[in-house]
Amino acid sequence: MRGVPYALEGSFPHTRFTVRGPALNYHSMSADNLRDTQAELRKLYDELCALGLSLDITRGKPAPDQLDLSNGLLGLPGEDDYLDAAGTDTRNYGGIAGLKELREIFGELLGVDAANLIAFGNSSLTLMHDVTVAALLHGTPDSERPWAKEDTVKFLCPAPGYDRHFAITESFGIEMITVPMNPDGPDVAAITELVAADPSIKGLWVVPTYSNPTGVTFSADVTKALLAVPAAAADFRIYWDNAYAVHTLVEAPPVPHPVLEWAAEAGHPNRVYVLGSTSKITFAGAGVAFFGSSADNLAWFTKHLGISTIGPDKVNQLRHVRFFGDADGVRAHMAKHRELLAPKFALVLDILDDRLGDAKVADWSHPEGGYFINLDVLDGAAKRTIELAKNAGIALTAAGSTYPYKQDPRDHNIRLAPTYPGIDDLRTAMEGVATCVLLAATETLLTTHTD
Amino acid sequence: MRGVPYALEGSFPHTRFTVRGPALNYHSMSADNLRDTQAELRKLYDELCALGLSLDITRGKPAPDQLDLSNGLLGLPGEDDYLDAAGTDTRNYGGIAGLKELREIFGELLGVDAANLIAFGNSSLTLMHDVTVAALLHGTPDSERPWAKEDTVKFLCPAPGYDRHFAITESFGIEMITVPMNPDGPDVAAITELVAADPSIKGLWVVPTYSNPTGVTFSADVTKALLAVPAAAADFRIYWDNAYAVHTLVEAPPVPHPVLEWAAEAGHPNRVYVLGSTSKITFAGAGVAFFGSSADNLAWFTKHLGISTIGPDKVNQLRHVRFFGDADGVRAHMAKHRELLAPKFALVLDILDDRLGDAKVADWSHPEGGYFINLDVLDGAAKRTIELAKNAGIALTAAGSTYPYKQDPRDHNIRLAPTYPGIDDLRTAMEGVATCVLLAATETLLTTHTD
Numbered sequence: 073m074r075g076v077p078y079a080l081e082g083s084f085p086h087t088r089f090t091v092r093g094p095a096l097n098y099h100s101m102s103a104d105n106l107r108d109t110q111a112e113l114r115k116l117y118d119e120l121c122a123l124g125l126s127l128d129i130t131r132g133k134p135a136p137d138q139l140d141l142s143n144g145l146l147g148l149p150g151e152d153d154y155l156d157a158a159g160t161d162t163r164n165y166g167g168i169a170g171l172k173e174l175r176e177i178f179g180e181l182l183g184v185d186a187a188n189l190i191a192f193g194n195s196s197l198t199l200m201h202d203v204t205v206a207a208l209l210h211g212t213p214d215s216e217r218p219w220a221k222e223d224t225v226k227f228l229c230p231a232p233g234y235d236r237h238f239a240i241t242e243s244f245g246i247e248m249i250t251v252p253m254n255p256d257g258p259d260v261a262a263i264t265e266l267v268a269a270d271p272s273i274k275g276l277w278v279v280p281t282y283s284n285p286t287g288v289t290f291s292a293d294v295t296k297a298l299l300a301v302p303a304a305a306a307d308f309r310i311y312w313d314n315a316y317a318v319h320t321l322v323e324a325p326p327v328p329h330p331v332l333e334w335a336a337e338a339g340h341p342n343r344v345y346v347l348g349s350t351s352k353i354t355f356a357g358a359g360v361a362f363f364g365s366s367a368d369n370l371a372w373f374t375k376h377l378g379i380s381t382i383g384p385d386k387v388n389q390l391r392h393v394r395f396f397g398d399a400d401g402v403r404a405h406m407a408k409h410r411e412l413l414a415p416k417f418a419l420v421l422d423i424l425d426d427r428l429g430d431a432k433v434a435d436w437s438h439p440e441g442g443y444f445i446n447l448d449v450l451d452g453a454a455k456r457t458i459e460l461a462k463n464a465g466i467a468l469t470a471a472g473s474t475y476p477y478k479q480d481p482r483d484h485n486i487r488l489a490p491t492y493p494g495i496d497d498l499r500t501a502m503e504g505v506a507t508c509v510l511l512a513a514t515e516t517l518l519t520t521h522t523d
Numbered sequence: 524m525r526g527v528p529y530a531l532e533g534s535f536p537h538t539r540f541t542v543r544g545p546a547l548n549y550h551s552m553s554a555d556n557l558r559d560t561q562a563e564l565r566k567l568y569d570e571l572c573a574l575g576l577s578l579d580i581t582r583g584k585p586a587p588d589q590l591d592l593s594n595g596l597l598g599l600p601g602e603d604d605y606l607d608a609a610g611t612d613t614r615n616y617g618g619i620a621g622l623k624e625l626r627e628i629f630g631e632l633l634g635v636d637a638a639n640l641i642a643f644g645n646s647s648l649t650l651m652h653d654v655t656v657a658a659l660l661h662g663t664p665d666s667e668r669p670w671a672k673e674d675t676v677k678f679l680c681p682a683p684g685y686d687r688h689f690a691i692t693e694s695f696g697i698e699m700i701t702v703p704m705n706p707d708g709p710d711v712a713a714i715t716e717l718v719a720a721d722p723s724i725k726g727l728w729v730v731p732t733y734s735n736p737t738g739v740t741f742s743a744d745v746t747k748a749l750l751a752v753p754a755a756a757a758d759f760r761i762y763w764d765n766a767y768a769v770h771t772l773v774e775a776p777p778v779p780h781p782v783l784e785w786a787a788e789a790g791h792p793n794r795v796y797v798l799g800s801t802s803k804i805t806f807a808g809a810g811v812a813f814f815g816s817s818a819d820n821l822a823w824f825t826k827h828l829g830i831s832t833i834g835p836d837k838v839n840q841l842r843h844v845r846f847f848g849d850a851d852g853v854r855a856h857m858a859k860h861r862e863l864l865a866p867k868f869a870l871v872l873d874i875l876d877d878r879l880g881d882a883k884v885a886d887w888s889h890p891e892g893g894y895f896i897n898l899d900v901l902d903g904a905a906k907r908t909i910e911l912a913k914n915a916g917i918a919l920t921a922a923g924s925t926y927p928y929k930q931d932p933r934d935h936n937i938r939l940a941p942t943y944p945g946i947d948d949l950r951t952a953m954e955g956v957a958t959c960v961l962l963a964a965t966e967t968l969l970t971t972h973t974d
Contacts, residue, residue, distance in 0.1 A: 201831035380652035
């Protein structure tokens with residue numbers, strides 16, 4: 073990723089004017105008008121390509137200035153500091169549940185009692201993977217047999233969703249069923265019908281706060297409904313990946329739903345796995361991760377985990393305890409992330425609004441947190457948009473990535489990740505993306521135009 | 524673990540004299556003489572019990588003074604230090620193979636080219652577990668199908684061996700076959716016969732340097748033979764757990780055998796997985812771990828690993844690079860461990876020799892490195908010895924632990940772990956153990972005595 077001359081930005085206002093023309097809404101344009109618009113866009117696109125860009129907005133990675141916020145960790149805990157609050161030597165083996173004081177801090181932020189939370193490893197993705205492996209090879213406490221012994225295992229996948237979730241299930245040959253996302257969470261009616269009828273449906277992937285990529289935060293009603301759904305499989309599990317629980321772009325994040333309590337009240341105490349990590353709070357890869365569930369599930373999972381490990385990196389856990397102090401320390405830290413991220417999200421939304429607002433060939437999310445902006449282009453135009461961007465040196469998340477098997481049935485969804493690039497690169501990239509969206513839209517519309 | 528009055532030590536010399544008596548070798552004693560000896564030992568044992576000890580020599584854990592050697596790590600890499608030699612920001616996602624400079628340091632110590640080694644996670648046990656899971660659920664590059672789809676999968680287990688190895692295979696229902704350990708490595712003839720005949724034998728657990736618990740270091744001949752064995756299963760794998768590669772108690776550790784090269788020369792390039800970690804070099808749990816293998820195996824394993832993780836904790840890897848500098852830095856560090864450990868091993872051996880030398884009711888190893896002393900008592904006396912010690916407040920590794928399924932067929936093997944206790948506690952514990960060995964021996968001998 074490198075900077076480009078500011079001159080590029082200067083060229084856009086003129087072009088925007090040209091593109092807008094008399095018929096602002098592409099759907100109302102005559103074929104001739106569309107062709108003229110396309111010719112203008114093509115010129116603009118050629119200029120874009122001539123810049124020889126190499127920009128990347130594919131992944132939800134923290135930017136270097138965000139990572140700098142946690143540089144204090146690099147010297148912690150310090151040479152004489154290695155005992156936790158209980159007096160345990162964090163430098164030695166053991167303690168598979170992780171440091172209690174760390175679990176208390178993040179339990180508060182995840183809405184999970186510290187007693188129901190373990191702190192383990194550097195990646196919640198790994199915990200999701202490993203709890204699935206344990207179910208496949210051993211069965212959950214509620215399974216009749218190991219999932220690997222079932223003819224078929226299926227997971228429900230609200231989509232657009234998180235590609236790495238889908239990659240886990242796909243890697244194990246678990247059949248994925250797409251269910252729609254609504255503005256308040258996944259489609260409960262669709263889910264209810266499916267899980268009530270089919271005992272082979274064992275799981276549901278969700279990102280309940282500032283969802284990847286839609287930005288949707290699940291309402292209490294949807295959450296309670298998901299926890300209460302009568303499932304044909306006693307071992308139906310909700311992977312409650314609360315990756316963005318504290319990653320707000322507004323004043324404060326939503327209060328986390330007490331899902332373990334609600335699940336127990338609904339008569340399904342073992343239904344939920346709560347996941348989280350500090351990958352996008354401190355350092356991605358050098359953070360700490362969390363798994364929360366019922367006592368039964370924790371006993372089961374740590375039993376199997378204990379076969380593969382003698383314990384987590386407790387020194388890194390202590391490092392995080394020292395760095396944050398308490399949950400308010402994390403909240404204060406997230407406010408600094410927000411200061412860095414909010415302008416980037418605002419910039420992307422401004423450009424989308426400016427460039428695409430009138431043409432009516434795209435919709436996009438206005439997230440209050442998380443790492444993504446969800447961009448829906450015309451049906452059939454996503455792959456082409458991404459291809460055009462790629463040829464202009466702008467890498468977007470691969471087409472279809474937000475759907476199971478990387479198959480977006482409408483070929484319309486694009487995940488934008490504004491966090492990593494610097495603000496100038498981001499502006500350049502997004503102006504370019506807007507051009508590609510418009511150009512692809514003219515192609516799509518002209519294909520079917522009945523002028 | 525707590526200290527006990529030094530008075531205990533003072534009581535032993537007298538008792539030793541009593542116990543030795545006129546007939547030093549228990550096997551030559553008359554039944555009467557044995558009964559007298561037993562009565563003396565019983566008195567001594569009662570005194571031991573009266574001390575109300577709570578000592579633990581069960582696990583191979585580093586002692587606090589050993590951990591202190593690495594306290595420099597606790598402040599590293601330091602606030603402004605986060606770029607690796609290639610300029611990669613270790614604070615962000617990615618780089619599943621781990622830091623090249625770290626792989627170079629430990630590649631040299633493990634006898635593996637850095638290109639064939641990944642640095643991942645904090646536990647080689649986890650890597651062994653995960654590579655087995657990948658074989659179970661996906662099959663290795665040489666497998667006809669995932670191991671989980673086979674009717675039977677078997678592993679060969681040289682024993683006495685490492686209980687956590689056996690726990691992994693047991694947890695997956697992999698059938699374990701015990702093979703004998705010889706002074707130069709596992710019994711190659713037995714292994715050859717088994718793997719040539721049975722395609723369901725997919726693995727062999729070994730600890731090739733200062734083996735757990737026997738202290739055996741594999742000779743070049745045995746190593747080459749293992750790599751060359753004609754196996755009925757194309758996907759037969761040797762788990763080369765070189766946990767103690769640098770953990771020497773003498774001047775220098777053995778030069779590691781270049782097992783990947785030798786395996787390739789033998790026509791079995793994918794046969795070996797080399798494992799190692801710094802758990803007993805720096806901090807147990809907060810160290811770094813390594814997996815070495817052929818290019819094919821690495822591509823296969825990292826592909827599956829990449830489903831569950833976006834990368835290792837690179838900051839911790841950088842921390843270790845800064846701490847050691849190079850392989851000589853590790854060697855110098857291990858010399859400091861040796862200074863702390865050698866007196867403990869010497870003490871245990873002295874006590875065993877003093878107390879058990881003449882009775883001829885036990886044999887033990889004289890390891891040049893590693894974490895254990897292997898104690899073989901009379902057949903049928905190990906459980907009883909461990910029970911006696913337990914009732915006197917001295918925890919020994921559970922009976923049978925060094926054998927598959929925790930079943931020592933001769934009930935004779937006890938693993939002593941001298942590293943963790945302080946020297947006074949260790950002396951107390953070992954004097955107590957010696958008493959228990961002798962007392963149990965008298966019981967065993969009297970049961971079958973034909974006087």
